[in-house]
Amino acid sequence: MAAARSSRKWKWSHLYLIAVFVVLYAPIFFLMLYSFNSGGAMHDFEGFTLEWYKEVFADTRLFIIVLNTLVIALLSSALSTILGVLGALAIQHVRRRRTQNMLLALNNVLIVSPDVIIGASFLILFTIIGIKLGFVSVLLAHIAFSVPIVVIMVLPKLEEMSSTWIDAARDLGASRTDVLTKVILPYIRPGIFAGFFMALTYSLDDFAVTFFVTGNGYSTLAVEIYSRARQGISLSINALSTLIFLFTIILVIGYYFINQRGNRPPGMEVQR
Template structure:
């Protein structure tokens, strides 16, 4: 048994090494004064200074953050409604159909989704730019939130709702004081997943951005095509660290919710 555990740990170590080595390589050369990714000539923060002095890049970063926060917030609300709708559908066939339709958007290739949105926005006359990017990010984030919230709803015992009804709670009281507090970990998970997906998305965004509007992923791609610049390394490092901060923040929020729930059980 110990041998199997050691083998599993070695396997995980190799997997994480393969995943993180390119990122660490990129981060390492973001401090290179030589201006290339071949020879490390010395430590410098020049490329990070250039990032913060690039007004256009800062505006694009702000656009990306606004899109991510708005799409995550809206998709979280819609995802909660969608998960509740799926959970409380009475017909099993209808419930399975809704879950399948939700999962199809997750497994569909981003290129197909992006091209579909491009055709759709062109047909209905929506100008490519902020609105088209926001709508597309909401669309592909909602299924993610549903996937995060639905298991928490399925874990919740129906006796909690029955007890609330016996005590005279209205439907709104049940939703706001019983269901939503119980599924809070799933809501936070869905929000942060939607936020990171929006920040990182390239394929869909590439199709629906217009002239005068861009996001960081599209901008990095455009600059990389013009030639390797360590400013891209610095920018990518900052994005990676920001994503790590989001994950750590979610972890601590989740831990606090678990401790609060445990404290509530002990009081009972």
């Protein structure tokens, strides 16, 4: 009886997971499929073509927007990774548990807050202090919502690290800089790379916050796709969205392998 119940439970749980993944990914695959439709519409698949991808690659304005998006994503990810690592180190060094929990709660505010509220808040802030909407405003906003993500990715690695390593390094005469650069940072490197890739993914995909803080003459891919979609259905949007989705998948796979490498038991690379 118990075996039958567990088998039934196993089947229902797997059916539920399959249904969830179908709901999540079916619209994406539908969009990707019709990016190859020669008919030019989101119905009646007439034949295979790469015309819409050629249109995307031939669009000079779109190429500039892609460069804007990549520059913002790489810069904001790099700067937020540095700030996030420093923030995680600061939180981890707080001795009082209550203070540490309070800092973690403050760190998580930007993660759990609605993007519309965050975007509107940044818009008001930049308007008050006189920052012109454009590259700088978008960069600062992306750094702000990426830092908490990096902190969340790095902090668990710091919690895992044994304090005896730091004590041993100090007993051997290592300075604080040596302890940081030769003991702590190498150990938390997988968390740092994971935080960088997650921040990069969030920056590439963000629309709501960017929509509020971007100005005339400056745009990112997410905002551009929204603007084109409002003008009417064009399969070049499908092609562009497919390319972004595939690039995001590559980032996620990179994060997965970095995370797997960081979870290897110590000594495996030495034995190899």
